[in-house]
Amino acid sequence: MKSFKIKSLMALALAGMLVLSGCGGGQEAAAPEQAAEKADLTTQTVDIHKAEDPSKNPQQALDRKDTIVVGMTEFSGKFMEQFRQSSYDMYVNQMIFEQLVEVDDEGKPVDEGIATWTVENDNKYIFKLKDGIKFSDGTDVKAEDVEFSYLLLADPNYDGDSDMSKYGFVGFDDYKNGSATSIEGIKVIDDKTIEFTLEEPNAEVIYFFTGGIVPKAYYGANYTKGDLSSVKALLTKPMGSGPYKMVEYKEGQSVTFTANEHYWKGQPAVKNVIFTVTAKSTAMQSFLGGQTDVEMMDVSIENVEQLKGAGFVDLHRFPTNGYGYLGMNNALPKFSDKRVRQALAYALNRKDVVEAIYGPFGNVLNVPQSRVAWSYSEEGINEYGYDMEKAAALLDEAGWTMGDDGFRYKDGEKFEIFFTGMADHPVLDIMLPVMIESYKQLGIDLKVEYVDFPTLTEKTNNFSAEMWFMAWGLTPDPGDSSNVYKTGGPQNKYNYGSTKVDELFVQGSKETDFEKRKAIYAEIYKILNDELPCIIVYQRSDMWAANSRLEGFHVTPYKEFTKDLWKVTIKE
Amino acid sequence: MRQYITRRVLQMIPILLGLSIIIFGLFALAPGDFIDANLSKNLSAEKVAELKALYGFDQPLHIRYFRWAGDALRGNLGDSLQFSKPVTSVINDYVWNSFILSAFSYLLSIILAVPIGIISATKQYSKFDMGATVVALIGISMPAFFLGLLMIKIFAIDLHILPVSGMRTAGLNATGFAAMADVGKHLILPTLVLAFSGVGSLMRYTRTSMLEVIKQDYIRTARAKGLSEKTVIYRHALRNALIPIVTILGLMLPGLFGGAMITEQIFAFPGIGKIALGALSKRDYPLMMGFNMFMAVLVLLGNLLSDILYAAVDPRVRLK
Numbered sequence: 001m002k003s004f005k006i007k008s009l010m011a012l013a014l015a016g017m018l019v020l021s022g023c024g025g026g027q028e029a030a031a032p033e034q035a036a037e038k039a040d041l042t043t044q045t046v047d048i049h050k051a052e053d054p055s056k057n058p059q060q061a062l063d064r065k066d067t068i069v070v071g072m073t074e075f076s077g078k079f080m081e082q083f084r085q086s087s088y089d090m091y092v093n094q095m096i097f098e099q100l101v102e103v104d105d106e107g108k109p110v111d112e113g114i115a116t117w118t119v120e121n122d123n124k125y126i127f128k129l130k131d132g133i134k135f136s137d138g139t140d141v142k143a144e145d146v147e148f149s150y151l152l153l154a155d156p157n158y159d160g161d162s163d164m165s166k167y168g169f170v171g172f173d174d175y176k177n178g179s180a181t182s183i184e185g186i187k188v189i190d191d192k193t194i195e196f197t198l199e200e201p202n203a204e205v206i207y208f209f210t211g212g213i214v215p216k217a218y219y220g221a222n223y224t225k226g227d228l229s230s231v232k233a234l235l236t237k238p239m240g241s242g243p244y245k246m247v248e249y250k251e252g253q254s255v256t257f258t259a260n261e262h263y264w265k266g267q268p269a270v271k272n273v274i275f276t277v278t279a280k281s282t283a284m285q286s287f288l289g290g291q292t293d294v295e296m297m298d299v300s301i302e303n304v305e306q307l308k309g310a311g312f313v314d315l316h317r318f319p320t321n322g323y324g325y326l327g328m329n330n331a332l333p334k335f336s337d338k339r340v341r342q343a344l345a346y347a348l349n350r351k352d353v354v355e356a357i358y359g360p361f362g363n364v365l366n367v368p369q370s371r372v373a374w375s376y377s378e379e380g381i382n383e384y385g386y387d388m389e390k391a392a393a394l395l396d397e398a399g400w401t402m403g404d405d406g407f408r409y410k411d412g413e414k415f416e417i418f419f420t421g422m423a424d425h426p427v428l429d430i431m432l433p434v435m436i437e438s439y440k441q442l443g444i445d446l447k448v449e450y451v452d453f454p455t456l457t458e459k460t461n462n463f464s465a466e467m468w469f470m471a472w473g474l475t476p477d478p479g480d481s482s483n484v485y486k487t488g489g490p491q492n493k494y495n496y497g498s499t500k501v502d503e504l505f506v507q508g509s510k511e512t513d514f515e516k517r518k519a520i521y522a523e524i525y526k527i528l529n530d531e532l533p534c535i536i537v538y539q540r541s542d543m544w545a546a547n548s549r550l551e552g553f554h555v556t557p558y559k560e561f562t563k564d565l566w567k568v569t570i571k572e
Numbered sequence: 573m574r575q576y577i578t579r580r581v582l583q584m585i586p587i588l589l590g591l592s593i594i595i596f597g598l599f600a601l602a603p604g605d606f607i608d609a610n611l612s613k614n615l616s617a618e619k620v621a622e623l624k625a626l627y628g629f630d631q632p633l634h635i636r637y638f639r640w641a642g643d644a645l646r647g648n649l650g651d652s653l654q655f656s657k658p659v660t661s662v663i664n665d666y667v668w669n670s671f672i673l674s675a676f677s678y679l680l681s682i683i684l685a686v687p688i689g690i691i692s693a694t695k696q697y698s699k700f701d702m703g704a705t706v707v708a709l710i711g712i713s714m715p716a717f718f719l720g721l722l723m724i725k726i727f728a729i730d731l732h733i734l735p736v737s738g739m740r741t742a743g744l745n746a747t748g749f750a751a752m753a754d755v756g757k758h759l760i761l762p763t764l765v766l767a768f769s770g771v772g773s774l775m776r777y778t779r780t781s782m783l784e785v786i787k788q789d790y791i792r793t794a795r796a797k798g799l800s801e802k803t804v805i806y807r808h809a810l811r812n813a814l815i816p817i818v819t820i821l822g823l824m825l826p827g828l829f830g831g832a833m834i835t836e837q838i839f840a841f842p843g844i845g846k847i848a849l850g851a852l853s854k855r856d857y858p859l860m861m862g863f864n865m866f867m868a869v870l871v872l873l874g875n876l877l878s879d880i881l882y883a884a885v886d887p888r889v890r891l892k
Contacts, residue, residue, distance in 0.1 A: 067743040074850075077655050085610055085654075159626045161610075163619045232656050251665040252842025253739055276742035279840035281721060285729050286736045454604025454855050461608065480614055490617040 045105055045372045046318040046556055051548035053311030054571075058290030061312075061547050065570065066271045068550065071278040071286055071295035075255060079238040079246070080219075080231075081212035082152050083160040092255050092275060094562035096136075097212030097240035100127050100146065106374040107476025107558040108514065109206045114141060114213065114241065114264075122201035122512055125209070129192045134262040135215045136245040143194040147186055148216035150196075151175070154183060156226050167208055168199040181225070203512045204479040215239060243268045243566035253277055259566075268566035287313075293547040294561065299361040299540065307545050314550075317543040318557045319372055323365050324427060324471040326535040329463055331495035334415065339398040341532040345384040346391035347442045353431050354538040362540040367525035368472070368481050371539060372557055374514065375478035377522035381529050391442055400443070408443035416445045420465040423450040428469055431537070460493040469537075476558050478521045479509050485528060496533035577880070584872045591868045592644070592861075596637050599860050605629050606653045609855045627653065640861060649865075650858035654851065659862035663844060669739060670831035670843035676759060677766035678824060685771045686817070689778025693786060693813075694805055701779075708772035720765045720838035727761060734760055737840040762839045766832055777820055782813040815886045822878025826870035 072091065078084040081093050102112040111117065115127040133141040153164045154176045165172060171184025185197040198205060218239050222230035236249050243265070244257035254276040259268040278286050278295065284303065286292050288310055297303055299317065307313045328335045328344075335341060354362045366383055369376045400408040400415055408415040417439070421428045432448060439446045451459065459465040472484065482505040483489045487497035501524055508520040544561060546553040552568045555561040607615075607623050615623075624630045628639060643650060649659040692701040728736040735741065739758050746754055785791065786809055794804045831845025844863070851859040883889045 064743050069742045077657070083656060157626065159623060161615065161619075163614060163616055165618065166616060235656055250740075250842070252669070252846070254742055272743070274742040277738060277840050277842065279737045279838055281838060282724055282728075282736045282840070285724070289729070289732070289736065291736065291742065451603075452853065454602070454609040454853070456604075457608035458604040475614075483614060483616065490615060490620065 046316055049308060049315040049317075051312050051314050052308070054548040056311035057547065057549055058288070058312075061290035061293060061549060064293075067274060068270050068272070068294065068565070068568065068570070069274045069276055069292045071283050071292035072275050073280060074252070074277055075249075075275075077236045077249065077251065079235055079249070080214065082149070082158075082162065082214075083232070083235060085161060088275075091560060091562050092246075093212055093238070094242070094560055095244040095257055095273065095565070096238045096242045096246060097214065098133075098242050099210045099212055101206060101209040102563075103207075103210065103476050103558045105556045105558060106372065108374050109210075109476075113210075115146075117209075119512070123198040125196040125198075125205070126189075127194050127196070127209070129194075130264070133241055133264045135218070135241045136239055136260040136262055137215070137218070138262050139215065139217065140191070141213065141215075141241050142191045143188040144191075145216045146194050146213055147182070147188050148220050149211065149213045150186060151183065151225075152214075152219075152228070152231065153211075155228055157228055159228075162211070164208070167202050167205045170197045170199055201510050201512060203509055203517060204477050207475065207477045212240060215241075244273055263566065265566070269569040273565065287545055287547075290547075293550055294553070295545055297543050297545045299358065299543045301359045301361075304361070304543070312548045314546045314548050314553065315543060316546065316553070316555050317361070317541050318555070319363070319370055320540050320542045321370055321475070321557050322471055322473040323368060323370075323539050324469065324537045325368075326537060327460065327465070327468050327470060327494055328534060329466055329493075329495055330533055331463070332466060334410075334417070335466075337398045338531050339394040340400070341535070342384070343391040343394040343398070343442070344439070344444075345532060345535045346387045346394070347438045348431075348435055348535065349386040349438065350384075350535075350537055351386065353434055357427055357430050358538065358540050361543075362538045365536050365539040366529055368474075368484070368528065368536060369478055369521070369525065370474050370557060373474070373476065373478065375518050375521045377518065377525055379522050380526045384535075388438070388441065395442065402443050406440075406443060407445055414445065415443060416447060418466045419446055419448045420456055420459055420468040421448050421450050422453060422456060422469075425469075427537075431469070463493065463495060465493075478517070479505070481505075481524075482509070485524070485533065492533075494533040496531070498527060498531060501527055573880075573883075577876070580876050580879070584869075584876075587872060588865070588868060592641060592865060593637065595864045595868075596640065596861060597633070599855075599857055600633055600636065602855070604855055606855045606857065609853065640858075644861075644865070649862040652851070652856055652859040652862075654854050654856045654859065659858050662847065662859060663863060663866060666842060666844040666847050667829055667831070669841065670836070670845060671828055673759060673762055673766065673836075673841065673843060674828045674830075674832070676763045677770060678828065680763060680767040681770040681774050682821075684767070685774035686778050686814075688771075689775040690782055690805070690810065690813075692775070692779045693782035696783060704775065704779075708775050711768045711770075711772035714769065716765055716769060716832070716834045717838055719768060720761070720835060723761050723765060724838075734758075737838075739842055758839075758841075762832075762835050762841055765835050765838075774817075774820070778813070778817055781816045782809065785809045785813040788812075815882065818881045818885050819878040822881050823874050825874035825877060826867055829870055830867055 072088045074086070075088050075092065076084075076086045078086070078089050079092050079096070081090075081097055084090055084093055099113045100115045100117070101109045104110045114133050115129050117125055117127045119125055127146070129141060129143065129146075135141060150164070152158065153160070153162050154172060156176055165176070169183055169185040171180060174180040175183045187195045187197070189195060219231050219234055238246055241260075241264070243260055243263045245260045246255060247258050248254075248256040254274055257273040259271045261267065276292065278292065283292075283295050284297065284306065287295050287297070288306075297307065304315065307315055328341060330336060330341070350364045354364050363371065364383075365371070366381050367377065395408060400410045403409045403414075419432070419435075421432060436446045436448070456465065456468060456470070460468060460470075474480070483491045485492060485496060486502045486505050487499070504520050504524045508517055508524070511517045511520060542557075544555050549571045550568050551571050552564065553561065554564040554567075605624070606627065607620055607629070621630070628636055631639070640650065651657060652659050652662045655662050688704050692704045695701055724736055727734040735758050739755060740751070741754050744754055791804060791809055794808050829844070831843040831848065833845035833849045835841070836843040836846040837849070848860070848863050850856075851863065
């Protein structure tokens with residue numbers, strides 16, 4: 001999953017937008033006195049609020065004795081991890097498919113998946129499938145199914161988002177662009193054993209083994225290399241070895257699951273699960289009325305109060321795997337001096353902005369990694385607290401002197417920034433006025449144009465945006481940031497370049513010892529925090545509301561609720 | 573007549589061709605493409621180039637158009653990028669839900685609008701007329717999202733008599749009549765919201781057309797003959813007043829399949845309008861093209877239908 005497709009930025013940015021637009025004018029409600037009860041998500045991963053009065057449970061929910069209904073926004077019907085793009089499809093896939101490697105609450109790989117593994121010479125991964133694992137049609141999961149699941153990603157016409165080429169599997173190229181019928185580096189030893197061999201050690205590849213395994217007999221029946229149409233035809237009729245199997249998919253409405261009687265960990269306690277589409281604007285009402293049992297809710301003070309007040313709701317809140325940032329094109333003369341970028345960070349009161357947008361449920365972030373990730377480090381980090389004097393001093397140092405008209409000039413050029421924003425964006429609606437005002441005090445004229453998301457992406461792609469706001473999703477693997485921060489990286493839209501950072505990313509991707517890796521990334525974060533290619537603004541939080549009649553509901557930032565849903569029981 | 577229809581159908585070909593070029597050009601020139609819209613951090617530059625080549629985004633615009641048009645002529649509208657399945661089957665998945673919703677709301681609009689329009693016209697400037705006009709104007713100008721949320725608040729949340737959103741109750745497991753009743757319950761609010769905005773304009777059309785007819789000489793003649801007011805209005809005036817209304821009904825045809833973007837969004841209703849809007853923001857070109865061409869064909873057919881209906885109900889019109 002996380003390796004087949006890193007949570008897409010689009011999903012994240014959109015979710016953020018929708019989430020916030022859903023709660024309308026709620027953001028300004030962040031009254032200072034409420035800040036006191038700010039739960040500290042830096043020390044705990046998930047903030048759980050238990051229902052105070054389960055007797056208030058609505059009848060409609062109580063009437064469902066053997067069914068859990070989960071509210072979701074939409075499905076694209078790409079029910080196969082190899083092809084999926086939206087996070088809602090991911091939830092569906094996690095009910096149905098299993099993977100070789102699972103991750104724990106910190107995002108570290110653990111052998112709770114369908115296999116155990118050993119590593120030889122740092123570049124050979126040998127997986128042994130556990131006993132008794134069957135697909136939902138009762139056939140055994142075999143090594144050839146694993147091979148098939150990964151061969152699909154190397155198909156010459158594969159158009160999903162997973163990028164297998166970067167791990168350097170032996171013989172990958174001969175298969176993808178040549179006539180080889182298998183990948184030399186993926187070898188089936190016997191029914192239960194499979195070996196993956198890399199050209200050279202790669203620390204990131206372990207997360208690549210968190211992709212869903214599909215039955216070859218089912219998906220591969222009419223498949224020939226180069227023609228994925230017969231596989232794609234089964235996208236809406238998925239079959240895997242997970243705790244549930246799909247019974248029905250109604251486009252735009254619902255996905256219905258029933259327990260997989262062959263599930264190797266045991267019978268799911270609740271026989272039926274339905275994922276149903278709700279409208280963002282009324283999801284809360286559907287939930288409070290008992291039409292749904294579980295839904296991801298917008299995190300705002302009113303919503304939290306309302307859900308707590310309902311009495312029968314368990315709330316699970318944790319830091320979002322992602323961060324919002326202000327990007328700058330570092331190649332522009334005005335942004336090329338790091339003192340200018342630092343001045344812009346000092347002059348923006350991020351703490352107040354984040355407080356105004358997310359109330360007590362967001363945090364200012366200074367490194368491009370989640371606070372709960374194993375690789376998170378604040379060592380040697382400058383927090384860039386709001387300090388106008390320091391900002392002014394830095395700009396003076398950088399040669400931008402204050403003119404008579406209240407704006408700064410350097411070599412006769414006025415300090416103007418053209419900001420590319422998105423209209424009706426809940427974060428920008430609050431942050432932009434603050435930026436305009438603060439930067440004006442500093443002597444900078446910030447001008448704004450509004451575009452839609454694909455347009456903004458194109459503008460950053462061809463480096464025609466000067467400054468902008470976006471959000472990135474994060475995965476448990478810190479190495480995935482290299483695309484964003486290394487010199488010439490495909491998502492490095494800042495035109496940022498540091499040979500030191502480049503070297504460290506290479507080291508980080510080869511170092512398989514977690515503690516040593518962590519030190520490498522700490523060093524990267526320190527450099528990025530000093531050189532500031534972009535101003536990281538916040539990490540917000542996600543919140544799942546669950547009806548208290550569900551016992552054992554479990555969700556963490558790296559373990560979606562779907563993973564343990566099969567253990568959930570319904571209280572009488 | 574047959575000759576007329578043949579000629580009109582043949583005329584559609586160049587119109588559709590022109591439309592397809594314009595629509596394709598507009599979509600292709602819009603900044604960003606499917607891969608940009610679905611931006612992901614782990615995509616390397618090579619992977620992006622590979623995907624663009626697979627989807628043909630790396631080709632010049634005219635080549636892309638001819639490829640699309642060539643396939644479309646053979647009945648293949650391509651695969652939706654978002655759903656990874658044929659555009660025709662995506663449209664088929666959603667359009668019938670929209671059709672049911674629109675059909676009910678049109679029916680309701682007609683049932684309400686025509687009689688109210690007639691009464692308004694016969695009692696011009698009366699209190700009823702004024703009241704109806706005010707309500708009609710409110711209906712036309714009230715945004716669907718506001719009315720929708722208001723109705724949800726009243727009927728679903730406060731009174732608990734209708735469902736909040738969706739098309740079916742999750743986990744109900746009903747079959748037959750009970751399942752139909754369940755869908756029906758979900759349809760009530762969106763139907764009302766849609767009808768409320770539609771009823772106003774249709775009612776104004778009816779009123780205007782009726783007023784025009786009532787002022788004609790033959791109505792005065794009919795009254796002078798001593799016919800009762802009922803006969804004058806409903807036998808003589810109404811028939812003629814309905815002629816322009818019939819043509820408007822023909823023009824409403826594409827709307828039946830077009831979906832209602834905002835209303836569907838508010839009610840999480842699985843209709844095509846919501847999908848079309850999503851296709852635009854995700855830059856799903858094949859789906860956008862397929863849907864818009866489908867609508868273009870319907871608009872042209874609707875126009876033809878309304879011309880034919882016009883001739884059918886009005887003997888003075890001869891189609892050549």
